[in-house]
Amino acid sequence: MQILTSPAQLQRLEGILKKSLPLALPVYGAVLNITRGNPGDFEVLVDKWPDFGAVLARPRGEVPVNDSYWNTQTAFYRDLGAYRALLETPGCQRWDAAFIIIGLQDGVTTVSQDLARAKGVELDITEYYTYMHPNPSTMPEPRLDPGVRLGSLLPSHVDLLNETWPYGGNARSRRYLAKLLGRFPHVCVQDGAGEPLSWVLTDHFGTGAHGFTLPAHRRRGHMRVALTVAARRAQARGFPTYGHTAVQNGPMQQLQELLGHQRLPGICRYILHNPAMDKDGP
Template sequence: MRELHSSMGARDREGDFNIHSMFSRDQGSLRRLLDSPGLLDWGLYTLLAGVDLNYLDAVKALMDQHQVPSRTQGVMRVLSLQSPAQLRPHRSPPGCLIQPLRPEHAELVNGNWKYGGDADSYNSVRRYITHLPSLCVVPEDGSAAGSPVSWVLLYPHSALGLLYTLPEYRRRGYARALVSRFSEMLFEEGYPVYCFVEEGNSASCSLFQSMGFGDKESYRSVWFEFNGQMNVC
């Protein structure tokens, strides 16, 4: 088993590739932007995080023009709450503590993350926990020996993410309680409340929609990579 570690100079997922997020009102301007001299290094692995699905053909044509291998990693729904009034009230389930994650929980979170499992992703998770808000559920009955059984973190771009509940603790309202509490915290600090849910993940989509999150059916955000075959999001 590969030993996981973290240090100030340790490599993480974000340090392995270039990430670019963009917004455009039409595919012509998007293509011109991406083809601006010096904007992209066509020889490096790069992730375009947030291409409008409606403009994806223009991006693919640009890849063909530069003769670089590329692929779509995933198509995401962007669900958000526009105001605290949209958040549907929810009571925390009894018998549990809701508290921040601690750095020593990074291995547990990383081991249950779809895009985790190695030392680089571990370092990313540890940095998320150390420098950004997070919440977890710890049962008060001692059944988990004080360890988290459900958690949610915040990505550096302020989206809710890594929401997960251990299988044996599901259907107890833990995920709903965490999202509700976290959303309230973000609104109080003046931050947007949103998340990316992969197309086809009906369970997560239903959870967020039941809490008042909404999205536009006409918009999907595509995570698109070129010059590599890495499983990142």
């Protein structure tokens, strides 16, 4: 196991992962963020270098044992056996903590299931469709309604984000959303008074995240504007435009397809290890 730290190593890894898209999307996005200032304070591990068989992007340093929002990781492998060996390497994972691994490859799930069974660890797996836009510059020009403008979310809006996020509503999710808001790009559609109507965040992996429109302001094209602007800005930064959509969220799937996003084959899985430990502390 080796943690890549030098700019030359990370740039080389970035190039290799780019050739492995779309399966390497979340890891590729994490590496892009690391090589562009590392706002998420992440690191990447490989089983060996430079002829690696597996790579894992994870938070750097100590993380709370009860916070999977903080301890969300992602993996990509070229050799499934190498990925299994990497996860079993001492120091790679804390199996007595709550953590999430995101994977677009079925083997990521298989390895977690096998190791969890052997270690007596519970899993909670959530499935998503992954959508990617091949060229955001071709997206239709967004049109804002009169009295509506593009703006920015403020730190004071974190409670609104936490209340409206289906996976939020607790202290850990609030801390996580505050971190996303403060460190990564976002798009917000506001009314004339500057109050948020619709927004899209970005996470550690370059993923479009927490897209939401307030119920009273839906069916007015606000999310269409937010997604289009977010996609074009991501492209301008050199990032791919992609996101994970809940399999039951038909309206968001339809909107993305209308805007030219393409659904990738297969399923993205968020694999939560030790879900019973994932809770607010005293």
